[in-house]
Amino acid sequence: MKMQNEMVDRLAGAIPLRGSVRVYTGEPVPEEKLSDIREFIDGLAVPFEHNTRFDIFTAELGRKLYNNGINPPTNIAMLSQTDLVSVSKTGFVGELLLLHATSLELSTCWFGHYKLSEVGRYVPGIATEERIKESNLGYGYGKVVDVGERVICGTPVGYRDGEKKRLLDIVAGKISANRKPIEALLENPELAPNIPDDIASALDLARLAPSAGNMQMWRFGLKDDFKTVTVAKPVGYKHFKWEHPDVDIGICAAHLWLGLLQKGYEPSVDVAMDEDRALWSFGV
Numbered sequence: 001m002k003m004q005n006e007m008v009d010r011l012a013g014a015i016p017l018r019g020s021v022r023v024y025t026g027e028p029v030p031e032e033k034l035s036d037i038r039e040f041i042d043g044l045a046v047p048f049e050h051n052t053r054f055d056i057f058t059a060e061l062g063r064k065l066y067n068n069g070i071n072p073p074t075n076i077a078m079l080s081q082t083d084l085v086s087v088s089k090t091g092f093v094g095e096l097l098l099l100h101a102t103s104l105e106l107s108t109c110w111f112g113h114y115k116l117s118e119v120g121r122y123v124p125g126i127a128t129e130e131r132i133k134e135s136n137l138g139y140g141y142g143k144v145v146d147v148g149e150r151v152i153c154g155t156p157v158g159y160r161d162g163e164k165k166r167l168l169d170i171v172a173g174k175i176s177a178n179r180k181p182i183e184a185l186l187e188n189p190e191l192a193p194n195i196p197d198d199i200a201s202a203l204d205l206a207r208l209a210p211s212a213g214n215m216q217m218w219r220f221g222l223k224d225d226f227k228t229v230t231v232a233k234p235v236g237y238k239h240f241k242w243e244h245p246d247v248d249i250g251i252c253a254a255h256l257w258l259g260l261l262q263k264g265y266e267p268s269v270d271v272a273m274d275e276d277r278a279l280w281s282f283g284v
Contacts (some may be wrong), residue, residue, distance in 0.1 A: 003045050003261065012258040014102040015208050021107035024072035024158040025062045026111065034074070035105050037157075040100045047139060048268045049087040051149075052080040054097065057122040067113035067139055072158030077123045082144060084246045085271055088278035090152045092257075095209070099254075101157055108155045110210060112242055113139040126151050136243065144242055148231040153247060179207055180216050187230075196226055199284070202259025206231065209252040212215070212242035215234025218252045231256060232279040246278045253280040260284060268273045 016150055034056070037133060041054050055077040065071045076097070080090045098108045116135045126141075129248020131150075134142040138197060141150040182203050183192045195203070211217060221230035231253050239245050253271070262266045269281035 007263045010103045011099040014099040018102040020109040021160045022069040023161045025161045029074045034122040052090040065118045066111040073154045074157045077154045084278045088246040088250035091247035092254040095251040095254040107160045112153045114154045115235045205259035206256035209250040229282045
């Protein structure tokens, strides 16, 4: 099933509006918006197979499910297998969901560091004693690969509490506002002056993707006379805190895909292992 142009425009239009919100009011998400989110998940059409699934759950208000964050009642867990390609695909489809929530005037935040025992109160089967031991001091699912479905990331879904601004959030907002130019993100920067306008527009949306610590570790490759665009982290890249930057690469790939669709392309999409990373390739 092809994603409709109206949906593409709505999701792409949400890209500059979406921000990471860590403090929420207790106001519940109206049932009509929750129904809209469920319908979006059920009808989500992407040009590749994936094993990501979403678990929408209601948590007690104010429980600290996430590292440095306080949850509202509504939350979404994103689950998949833990090989790098599956993890990166979760970033892709998860970002489409977060953009959809943004279009519904809801706030969200990517959290890869979640309290496993707390989230396990609401998502059955994920917080066994063995898995808690494997996790990073009780947060996230650790670095174990190919041992079954795990919660890759989670997001609160609700309304920003504008009365409460922590110093951490103020600093994070300022950091996130700083974006590297496209030239700094290219594997072959000498091609920058010749990038076709449509491709440049899609890359501009891609570089607005969120990333852990705003590291913007993605690198774009331009090949085959601009007929192929790739995105991946640099070979050997390690984040000082976030174990799974290939999630961030999938998020960036989702932005790139939406940008290409907006410009009338129907790009082929492939994602595969390339050394120690997931490599996304878009054929236009």
